[in-house]
Every structure is written in C-alpha cells, then in structure tokens.
Amino acid sequence: MSVEDLLRDMGGLRVDAALQHAALASITSTGPRSLGPDKEPIWSPEKQQQQTVKQQVQEEKKEQLKLTKVEKESPHKPKKSSPTVETFNCCIPDFEDIQVYQFKQHLSKECNKKVRHEMKILKEKQLAFNKKLLAEREIKSNLADQIAKQQTSDSQIKQIAEQLALQELEIHQRDQLAIKKESREKLHKLALEGVARCQKRFNRKYENITRMLLSLDKETVQEACAARNRQLKELGQQFNQLLGHFKTSGQATDQSQYLSLILKAEQFCHTINELEECFIKDLAEFSHHIQEQLRLEAQKKQQELERQQKEELERQQRQLAEEQQQQQQQQQQKAAAEAEEAKRRQDQEAESQGIVAPPVFEPDQSSAPVVVAAAAGAAPPPPPPTATDSLGNVPASIYVHPTRLAFYNEINALYKQKVEIVKPLQTNEALKQYRTNCQRAINMPLNAISAVSPQHLQQNFDKIYNFFNGQPVKIMNQSITINDHPLARDYCLLLVAKKFVSQCETSISSNPQAAFPFASVINTLWKLLPDFGKIFLAYMYKESPFLVPYVIPQHSNQTTEQYLKTIGYRLSEKNELEKPDIYLKRQTGLARLYAAVIMTPSRKSDGPAHCFGLEEGWRWLAHFVMVQPLPDVSATLMMEMLHNLGFDMWRTYGKQFVKLLLFIQTHYIPQLSAYDEGGPKTRLEMILAKFLRERTIPQVTGVLPPGFW
Template sequence: MSVEDVIREIDRLNLETVLQHAALASLTCTGRTLGSDKNPFRIPVDENDLVLPDESPTKAENLFPVTIDLEPSLSCFPDADAINASIVKRELAEQCKKSVRMQLNQLQERQQSFRSKLDKQQKEQENLETVNHKALRKEQEILICQKADQLANAHLDAQQREQQALRRQTDQKLHKLALEGVARCQRRFGKKFEGITKLLLSLDKDTVQVCSSHNRQLKDLAQQFEQLVSNVKAGKCEQTQYLRSIIKAEQCCKSLDALEMDMIKQLAEFSELIQQQLKVEEAKKHEEEQRKKLEEKKRLQKEKEESEARQTQQQQQQAEEAAKAAAAAQAAAANTGATEVQPTAAKPAVVPPTADLSTSYVHPDRLKFYNEILALYQAKVDAVKPLQTEESLKQYRTGCQRAINLPLNAISAVSPQHLSNNFDKLYSFFAGQPVKLLNGASMTINDHPLARDYCLLLMAKKFVSQTETAISSNPQAAFPFASVIVTFWKLLPDFGKIFLAYLYKESPFLVPYVIPQQQGQSPEQYLKTIGYRLTDNELEKPDMYLKRQTGIARLYSAVIITPGRKADGPEHCYGLEEGWRWLAHMVHVKPLPDVSATLIMEVLQTLGFEMLRTYGKQFVKLLCYIQNTYMPQLSAHDEGGPKTRLEMILAKFLRERQIPQAVGLLPPGFW
C-alpha cells in the first residue's frame, strides 16, 4: 500500500470534518450542487474501516445523502465562533495532516530504506544465487565433463575391447590359417624327411660318409622346422609373423627338396664312381684272367716246343732204328694232338638266355589268378546287395560295422595279450557271439543269412584302408595287422581271397598287372583304372598316390612273412614263394615311373632278408638281373627319387651280400 492510499483512508475517517468543510465551501458556491435532481456524490467506504468512535453504524449511515436547499437561509450560516473554531480545527487538522505526512514521509523513507535494503539484500541474494548458480553450473559442468569423460572412457574402453576382440579373432584366424599352412608343409616335410632318412639308413657306412654334410644340414633344417612348428602351435607369433611362418615353412620344404636333389645327385655321382670302380675292378679281373690264360697258353706252347725238341733229338740219336724212330714220331704226334685239345676243353659253356615270360603287361597265369580273385569278390558283392540296400536293416549294418571297426582299429603289437584280445573280439563275432547295439539291444552275425559275407567284405576293406592311415606313415604297424589277417586267412579261407581282391583293386601292380591304356581313354580315366582316386572331381595327387601304394606294398609284404597265431594251423598260408613270384614277374612287365621303383624297393626292404636266407644265390642272381637288365629299362622311363634310392639299395645289397631284417617283424609264437 502506498502513502497516497494511507492518506486517502485517513481522509475517509474524518467524515465530520469533511462535511463541515463542505458546508463552508457551499457558501461560496454559486449554483446548486446537491438536490433530488442531482446525483449524490458517494465515496465508496468499507464498513469495517469507517466505524467512528461514539457513533454507531446507523448514525453514520444517516449522514448520506445530504440535502441542501436551493435557497440558503440566514440560519444556515455559522457564526464567527464557529468559523474560528472550524479554522482552529482546520489548522489542527492541517497540523495533524502535516504530522501524519511527516510520519508518512518517514514511513516512506523507512519503506524506501527498507526497500533499498531489501533490494540490496535481493541483489546480494541474487549475487549469491548467481554465484551459487555459477558454482552449481560449474559443478554441473564439471559433473557433465566427468560424465562425458566417463562416457568417453567407457566408449573408448568398449572400442578397445572391440578392437581387442577383433584382434583376437584376427589372431585366431591367422593362427588357424598358419596352422593349416604349416600343417600342409609339415606333412610334405615329414614325408620328404622320412624318404631321406630311409635313404640314409639304407646306405652303408662308406656311402653315409659321402653325405655327412647333407646329414648335418638335414638335422639343422629339421630342428628349424620343428621350432617353427612349435612356435606356431603355441601361438607365440605376432600377426605379421603368421604369414612369415608359412613362408618360412615353404622355404624349409624347398630347402629340403633342394637338399634331397643335391644328395641324390651326389649319391648318383658316388654310385657312378662305384660303378666305374667296379668296372675297373672287373676289367682288371678280366685282364688278370686273360693274362693267366695267356701265361697258360705260353706254358703249354713251351711244353709243346720242348716236347718237339726232345722228339727231334730222339730222332737224331736213333736214326739207325727206323721203327723206333717212326714209333717215336707217332708218339710225338699224339702228344701234339693232346696239347691242342686241352685249352678247348677248359672253356666254360655258354648258357642261353631265358625266353620272354609273356607280354609286357601281365603274365597269363597271373592274369588268370587275378580274374578268379575278382570273380569271387564280385560274386560276394552281388550277393550282399539286398542287405546293403534294405533301409530297415540300417541299424543292423551299423551294429556289424561297430563290431568290426572298434577292435580292428585297436590292433597293435603293444603286447601279445592286447593283440589276442582284439582278435578274439573279431573272431567271436564271426563265431556267432552276440554284440550290443547303441540302443542297448544285442545282435549276432547269424541274424541275417547274408551277414557273414557282408562282414567279410567289410573287414577286408577295413584292413586295406589301414594302409593309407597307419601303415603308410609307420611301417612297423603293418606286422600286427598282417598277423591278424593271416590268422583269419587260415580260419576263413574266403577272407584271404577277398583281402587280395581289395589289394588288387587299390594296386593292380601287386598281381603284377600293368593295365594298358585303351584307345580313346582319357588320362584321368586311365589313372583311375590303375588306382588313382577322384575326390570332388579332383584327381588324387601323385605324392599321395605313391604314399598309398607304399602302404599297400608294406602290408602285402608283411602278410607274406608274418606268422599267424600258432594254435590255428601252419604259419603261412600265403608264403614267401608268392614274394618270389611277384618279384620275378614284376621285372618282366612294363616299368612305370616312380611306382615300379617304389614297390620293388618296399618289397626288397621287407622280404629281402628272408628271401636271401631262403633262396641264397638264386636271389642274388635275381638282384643282379634287376641291377644290370631291369634298371636300364627303368631309367628309360624314370629319373625320379625312387629310382635313385632303388639303385643305392641294390648296390648296397650286392656289395655287402647281406640284407637287414625288417624292423617290427613279430617273432614266431608272439601270441
């Protein structure tokens, strides 16, 4: 409320004074201001505020409206005392108003000072609020910055985690890629290293000394490659080093190939040197024989001359006796004839060379045997087709496969008991013993009339499949498998023929049969006929094909010399004569690059000891025939590593006149 409002309210309270003043003022008015025809002038007054002392609200209400006559009378004019009193009252009222105004001014000043204080306080408060607001805003900005930093750090941590996860995934992918690449190189390196090791083991001490530098390089290269493989397997490489590891592995393989070529070249030179030395020794021996023959001839000529001289002397001394001289002359002629016949009788007889066995592909007898084996195999396959194709017998077939695969895969020469237990599991199944299936039920081989032939085919195929897994990389593993095969062959003769059929299907060279390429036949089709495999429309690589052929030859040779279980009959049902027959026929068929040399070398390394002990000089003659006659024929078609290794092995066998026994051969009565 302002000061003017306060004054106005105070004026409303002094109604009586106001009326008096109005009466005095009406004396000077020239016209009428009040009346019935005039609208009264009313001041809005709050009843609560207009309560006067000593007067009731009813009396106050009668003051309004005031009616003034149109014509004033003399009685209505106040007297002088009244006027003086009114003046005094007016002065007092003025003084009262002045004091009130002064108080009001003071109040206004106080109010202004209060307002200024209030404004100052408000300003101070506003300043304080501004400062607090700034501080709060600053704190909020700090909090916002902190939250922003936290969000940025969290986002950065998330990005770092994503980058780390991406890097780990990249590392894993690169590690996997490096493992695959190094594994391929490792298989290649291992195969090549195994071949070089075999070559070095097959050499004698003098020949090994020639390759001493290569042997050291081979050891260093093997250590480097092994360290490289261990680092890659452990994952100790950086991202950039994974690809380098593959390149290093490839370089190691190339270095090993170069080392092998250099070693083969050096061994070939050494072999040529040995051949030259042998030729020189043979020439010296021949010259010595010719010299001895010449000396013998000279001696005989000298004896003849001496005899003729003695005869002439006798003729001169006994000229007078003609009869005696004639007799002496006849005796001299007889002696002369005898001396002329003697060197002719000492000349050795010439043995004519043997005629060609048959065509250059297969001997008729072996072809006949091959056809008989395949006919039996095909008859068995055709017979079991109903069992193979019947969908309701799928679980039964699975049980048969399980009963054969589990013990067959566990065959090894760990101990006689281990080998006997696995054989008993197989044979008990063929004997009709029940076998549990996966669902808990049991089945026997007698549950179906075709099950026996089906299981014979399945077991023979499983034995042959071991050649490309266990036997090709571990030659010693062939002998326990061969012992079980021979034992089954004795107990189930059809099994042996089926086993041979699977061998011939994988390698017709074991007949030996070099299947000729037919007219119009593509190279891929011809390679399939001689045992190459086609996987995903891609033909098998030559090195993998040779590896399989090596395993097949090892198992075939191991079956020939490995005895079966002693309690089941004779030791061999497919004996050493089969090895002799194969080797004699193999050197008379058309040689093939790499394959012929590989098979002959594997058979000689496995059967050579037994064949030399059994056939003696005849086997040595066969080796000489291979070296002198067959190897030149093979050299016209083959210049690879297997041919060179075969030459070195033959030279070593003929030079030392002994062949080491195959490693891993089971002793007689092993189980």
C-alpha cells in the same frame, strides 16, 4: 536508537505528557536544540533515507505549527500565559482551562495518533525500504550468485568441454591405436600364415632330405655329401633363427620387416629346394660312381672267375688226358697180353698140327701216348651255360606275366561270384539293421587289433572267428549270429576282407609297425577260412594291381582320368582325382601290408605258419622287374618290398637273392631311369647300393616274434 526501539519504549513512558512538553518546547525554544525538524535524526542509518525522513518530518512540523497558530488566533483561546503559573495561580479549574485542557488532550491524542500514524507510515516505509533494500541486496546477491554460478557454470562447462575434448581425443587415439593394432594383428596374422607355409615347405623338404640321408650309411653321407650336409645344417639353423626372430619381435614389427621376413623365408625355401636338387645330383653321381666301381669289381670278379674256370678246365683236361692215357696203356697192355695168349695158343695148335705161324707186327709203344694225347686234345670242352637271365624266367609280356594274369583272373572271378551272391542281402532294405549289426560285430574287434600283448590279440581274433563259427554276438542289446541269414557268411567274408584292406590308408600308412598284427590275424583267418584269403587278395589287387604285378595298359578310348581310376586312383566328394602324394601314401600302406602277410607267421596252434609265404615275395620281385615301370609308383613299391622282405629273403635265398639285387641294379634301374627321375628312384638306387656294399639288409622293426600268440 531506531524508530522501532522508540516504539517499543513508548509503553513504559507517559506519551501524552512527553509529546505535549515536546511540542511546547519545540515552539518556545530559542537556543540550541538536539531535537526538532531542523535536526538530523540520529537513528537514520543512511543519508538518503535521513533526508527523506527529514523532509517528511519538517512538513509534518510545519502543519503542526500552522495548527498551533490557528489555535492561538482563535477567539475562544485564552491569552498566552504560563501554564505553570496558571496552574499554581488558580486552584479552581476554569472552564476555559478545562476546554484548553480537553483541547490539549484532544490535540495530544491527535498528535499522538498522527505521530503514531506517521510512525506507522515511517515504519511501513522503513519496512518497505528494508524490504526493497533486502530485495536489492537479494537481487544483488542473486545476481552475484548468478554471476558466480554463471562463472562456475562457465568454468564447469569449459572443464566439461575440455574433458569431452580430452575424452574424444582419447577415444580417437584409442580408435587409432585399435585400428593400428588390428591392422598390425592382421598383418602379423598374414605374415604368420606366410611364414608358416614357408616353414611347412621348408620342414617337408628338410625331412625328405633327412630321410634320404638316413636311408644311407654314414660312409656314403660323408663321402658323397659331407659339404652339402653341413650346408643343410647351417641352413636349418639360419631358418630357425629367422623363426625365433619372428616370434620374439611379435606384433612390434612393421610392414617392411614383415615383408622382409617373408621374403627371407621364401628365399630359404628356394635355397633348400636347390639344395635338395644338389643332394639328388650328388647322390646320383655317387651312385653312378659306386655302380661303376661295382661293375668294375664285378668284371674283375667275373674275369677272375673265368680265369679260375679256365684253369680248372685245363686242370680237368690234363687230368682227363692222363686218365685216358693210363686207360690206353692198360688197354694196350691187355691187348698185348691177349695177343700173346692168342699167339701162344695158335703156336700150340700149330705145333700140335705141324703148321708154322707167320710173324706178327708189333707197333712201337712210344707212339701210343702221342695218339692218346691227340685223341684227348681233340675232345671238345663242355658247352657253356645257355644264355638265360639270372631269374630263370622269360617274360611273356611287358605288362603282366601270363601265370600271374591267370592267378589274378582266378581270384577276381571268385570275388565277383561272391559279390553277385550277396546282392539279395545287400539290397534288401528290410535287412538293413541286420547288415549294420554284422558290420559292428566285425568292426569293433578288428579296429582294436594291435600287438599290445598276445592276450589282447587273441581276444580280438576270437571275437571275429567265433562270429564266423556261428556263435551269438550281442550288439546294442540285440543278439545276432551269422547263421541268421544264408548269405550272411559270404557277406561278412567280403566285409572283413575289405575292412582289413582299408586299414592300409588309416593306421598302416602312418604307422608301419601296425601291419604285422593285422597280417598275423589275416594269415590265421586264411588257414581257417580258405576263401577269405583269395577275397583279401582280390581287394588288395583291386586297390593296387601292381601287387600282382600287373601294369594295366591304357586303352586308346580311355581318358586319363578313367585310366588313373583303373590303377587305383580315387575320386573325392567334389568328383576330383586325389593328389599323387596321397595316392603314393596309400600304395605304400598296401605294399607294407602285402609284405607283412608274406613274412608274418600265423597263430602257432593252427598248423603251417604261412598260406602265402616268402616264395610269393620272390615271385613278386622276379615278375616286377620284367613289367614296364611307372614313374614314382614302381620305385616306391620296390623300395618298400625290399625294406620289409629283404632280411628274410637274403637269409633264405642267399646268393640267388644277391644275384637278383645285382640284376635290379644293373638292368632294372637303367630301364626305370628312362621313365622316372624323381626322388623315389634316387632313394631306391641309394638303398640298393647300401645293401650290396654292406652285404646285408637290416630286419624291419615291429615284426612279431615266432610263437607270439
């Protein structure tokens, strides 16, 4: 039981009597005790605290004993006697007893007060100890908590550090992977660009070879380049396999593999270049072989023809000799009959006059045929034909024929005249909006021209022609007519002719079939507006003087750049000359439109079908083979003209056109070989050999049928 429990129970006890009896008992008791200063309290939970409390209690007991002794030694204190006895022996209270009783009560109160004080002190000490103990426990607990927290914090810090390290490692690895990925992507991109360039070069060469082979017949390809063709197919398959491997490998390929792929692609490009040269060489040899065969065949035919002509001549000479012999015999018989008749008359006159006539000498009739035959044999044979070329023309110049130069100068003078006339309209800033509206009125229907249907072509033509007829056109909510200005008609003629020519480098050069609807509209406008045709030709000859044909010579004071500009080369925005392949592409488009204008009929309801007919194509070919050739350009234009006009010219001119083709093969191609050894010249040789071998030229696709609109 603790001190607190005792204190709680003090209210229910008679504390005074209990303490008094306890004090007396502790003094007088000699036997074993369970209470006293020498006994350990049973309520102390800890030994150290018990000892401290014991010492305090012993000290207090000693003081109480001292006080008790003092009381005993006091004179006023009665002698020791038994309280119980005294109580029962004396019924009347004594003064001393009262004093003793009062002293005892006072002592009891003081003891009680002292005990309470001591108990309060003990309680306070106990509370302080408990607080201290609790504080120590709390400190220990806090220390343990702090240690646990520190350990937890250390473990957390360690975990965080490990996590941060792992995160930094992951970030570093991620950065390394990103750098590797980025470098691999860059490497892949560079390799892709390199392979793409190689693929572009390979495909361009492959298309050139394929186009060259398609221009030939199947027999020529099988005879001249069957092995090369198989090699080309194998090379194309190997290159496609390389591209497939490159696409499937993707970015998993390392640098060495990329370099290996690019080197392989470059090797394929080099191989196909060599293969193209082999193709050209083989085809050239085959062409030479074919030409030699054709030459031998032509010689045989010529010899056969000469033999036939000789036999025919001999037969005619024999027939003529026989006829002359018969005529001579008839003349001799007639002369003999006349001589006999004259003789008879003379004899009759002589007989009538009595005169006898002398005898008449008559030659031997057997010698007459010999004389007639000799006379017939002495007659010279008919003179051979004059030594002229198969064209019937003698070239006046190596650059241009005089008649073509005069025609060129005529239309060029008309073009310059029109340009000078429209300058006031073209330079007037106040009329800028009107010029823009005129351009829109022409450009919108002209750009829409196509052979989709006859109605579509008719509608676009009517929009252009009605504008030239003075009908109003609504442009941007504004109505204009060509009669709004006196120079507008000439200005629009120049504008529409230039716009037609500009189609050669946009739509016609990439789509050859687009030339025929444009050509039909051009021919129809040419019939209805005669000046338009000459202005159109002026623009065509300005872009390509070879269509005259006119090979403009380079003057001594001209630079190469200036000369190239005179024959149609253009300058870019950076003041650089265009590349030759772009120039040849535009020249091809111009030749296609020029040939389409020659062969395409106009609208059937406007009179004659052609203002610039097929004879212009014959005239161009006849003069073109007489002017000095230029590398690539001459072969390209010749091949384009034959490809487009060959069918109609063969059907129209027949054997004369075949003679022209033979002349081109035997005379013009050797002359061209002195200036040109490129692909266009080889393709021209192949197409000529094909035409002459097959004795036909296929009709070009996209030609408008007669009466289309």
